[in-house]
Amino acid sequence: MVYEFERKQRIGVLGGGPGGYEAAIAGAQLGAEVTLIERAGVGGSAVLTDVVPSKTLIATAEATTSIDESTDLGVQFFARGETGRPSRPEIAINLAAINKRLTGLARQQSEDMRANLRRAGVRIITGEGRLEGSNRLVAATGKGGSDFDEVEVDTVVVAVGASPRILPTAVPDGERILTWKDLYELEEVPSHLIVVGSGVTGAEFASAYRALGAEVTLISSRDQVLPGEDGDAAGVIEDVFTRNGMTVLSRSRAQSVERVGDGVVVTLGDGRTVEGSHCLVAVGAVPNTAGIGLAEAGVQLTDSGHIRVNRVARTSVPSIYAAGDCSTSLPLASVASMQGRTAVFHAMGDAVTPVELRNVASNIFTQPEIATVGWSQKQIEEGIAQGEIYKLPLSSNPRAKMQGVKDGFVKLFARTGSGTVIGGVIVAPRASELVLPIALAVEHRLTVDQLARAFSVYPSMSGAITDAARAMHIVQ
Template sequence: MAYEFERKQRIAVLGGGPGGYEAALAGAQLGAEVTVVERVGVGGSAVITDVVPSKTLIATAEAAGAIASAGELGVQFSLKNSAGRQARPDVAVNLQAVNQRLRALARQQSEDMKANLLRVGVRVLTGDGRLDGENRVVVSAGHGARKHDFDEIEADTIVVAVGASPRRLPTAQPDGERILTWTQLYELDDVPEHIIVVGSGVTGAEFASAYSQLGSQVTLVSSREQVLPGEDADAAALLETVFIRGGMQVLSKSRAMKVERDGDEVVVTLGDGAQVRGSHCLMAVGSVPNTVGIGLAEAGVQLSESGHIRVNRVARTSVPSIYAAGDCTTFLPLASVASMQGRTAVFHAMGDAVTPTELRNVTSNIFTQPEIATVGWSQKQIEDGIAQGEIYKLPIASNPRAKMQGLKEGFVKLFARTGSGTVIGGVIVAPRASELILPIALAVEHRLTVDQLARAFSVYPSLSGAITDAARAMHIVN
């Protein structure tokens, strides 16, 4: 007697970054046969050259900054000189050791992620993948990779999660030594004497903040009126004030037209003809999706003018069997969003229950010092009439715990729906804002009112108490 068994659904994932990784895990969880194709290592650029190393560098910068400001709390550092007298020690950053550590952490994280995939039965291939129609992926061995016995993967569902790369300008070509992209910073042996950061978006602001705390002289070239265009205006203005107070030179409304190397220096030529000289230059002028030459258009996948893959809220492309996740798509370029897209794509493809991604519920964070965390509707959208809401802003300096820690810069800002008091958004500017924003994110996700948020017991004293204090101040009278 012959038995027929239902064939497992086959899923091919191009790219092993946050989106591809989570897609693979979700597929394995639902019993699919999953193959991941990744050319640089599981975790992709997010783990190996972007998020993990950059946030590790920023953590070191925060430690250096904490030492520098410890005197305000009465902490003094001293040592005995040869005469037995007290002397002030020099606090220095060993950038070579820092970079060795962060590269090791990135490699370890990549290996841990690969081990997780292998443990649940996912097949991981090293190489370059491209689409050959709607249901086939062709794999070619990447540089230095071993050749495989196969070069084609048949799939019922394909998830494209190939990420993005730093944008390069024709007039400012990185050389990996003095003119750098953010992926090349981790090869430096010494803290730059004077680093010029071109671009004042999230990446530029984060690295400008970090290198300033590490001891570099920093010049930030911004083509806009202030840093972080598009972010909360109060938060951006506060951060720019902190930058300038800390000795950073911020060149607003200045466009870098050309970056050249002159021996051991770099020369940045601005739109008005002025020149800025420094020891290094970081180009932080955005990114481009890695979607060229991988067969997307030939398979019928629609792309935007910028080359990003058009997807809907369940990460599906214009081709029913092809999904996409992460920085290569038209959604927000955040690792958390990529992960959610990857899971949503596979759940939808396999018929499991899904909740379409709601971008207004996405929490984002800028890892400057202080950090800036946001979720939900923005103040500008409220002021422009796009959303109906009330705004309340509470300075962090009024919080008891902040006073104890010597914190003066920052605030908690809540947005609540007019009439109902439902929390529709918020901004936190403070150390560890990335941790503090979660209660507001939960309130936005679950449509809690300011009164419900205020009824939660915050620890006294705590920075999170500023959130419940702000919510209490927005009490809705019944």
């Protein structure tokens, strides 16, 4: 009698960022034979050059702000001068040390992730990967890509991420004209940083470098910074920016960026020029999908090069999935991770909950932060969603008063009639930590009364959430 044993499912993962990493871990946990191909390092750009280092830099900037504003709380820093009289010391920023620390943290995080993959039994290939049809991956390895490694697979998860968009009239030189990947090579805080682009990346770095002591000019082509965000939230951030000494040029489009001597000159569409020491060009990202065999394998792409996926991260080719910034989903590390897991669960027949982008909480790490989830006020006002809106300024929150917090609010959106929480916005320090109760309410369709019945600590910033929910009480 001949027995046939079922062969392990073979999963190939192209790219080791959050989506690829989670896909590989999930596949190994479910007993698959997993191979991951990554060219730069496990964690991808999210860990090595984007999320981890940028948020570490922002944390340092927040510490600087806390020291600088502590006088408002009655804490004063003085040193004795030669005459014995007290003098207030300056806050010193050692950017070289800061960048050394954050790049070290990024490398350590990458190594930790690599070790986790190895423990799980994942085969890791370092090289440039591409598809050869729908069931084969090829990795160019060795010095100069002189060697090749071929992997036969049953399922492919493409998680190749995205790179900074480069403008032909503002080509980075890595010294004065920079993308966000170049910032960690700086030895000193720029004397005058010009930031082109007022989206999430531009606003975050503008906020951080202003806190670190740089003169900052933020060039925004729209009426307001953060044009895709809640209008009230963007208004608070712009007010804080200008109050802190940042120059915000609204309705101004950068025509070109040129290096002139030891500085840069940005020419605007109306002919005006702005001179500075450095320029950060933050005008979006492009997916790393060119030249890796996707179209040849039959995978549908958008005009921008993003991979079309459905709610389980599947592409137009049944055996190929895609996760993260290279796909048509939201460009968030948390979404990429969820897509990676969902793709593998679906491919291997495990239970799957399709990704609901409406329930994704996101955060902008300015000072203060902006956290959002669910439907937006604009969608409610346009009639796309039916809801009631309630906004509670943090100025009425006792914990905010104790901490000297003057800017921010909690805003809740609840379905008209039922009171079901359908969204919310928080503008506050650590808004990223505060938004979870609202995200849970949106995910599990809780009403404002159910949210209000939760016991928040008194005094606490989170108490503003239950206070807002209580104000929206639905009379039975």
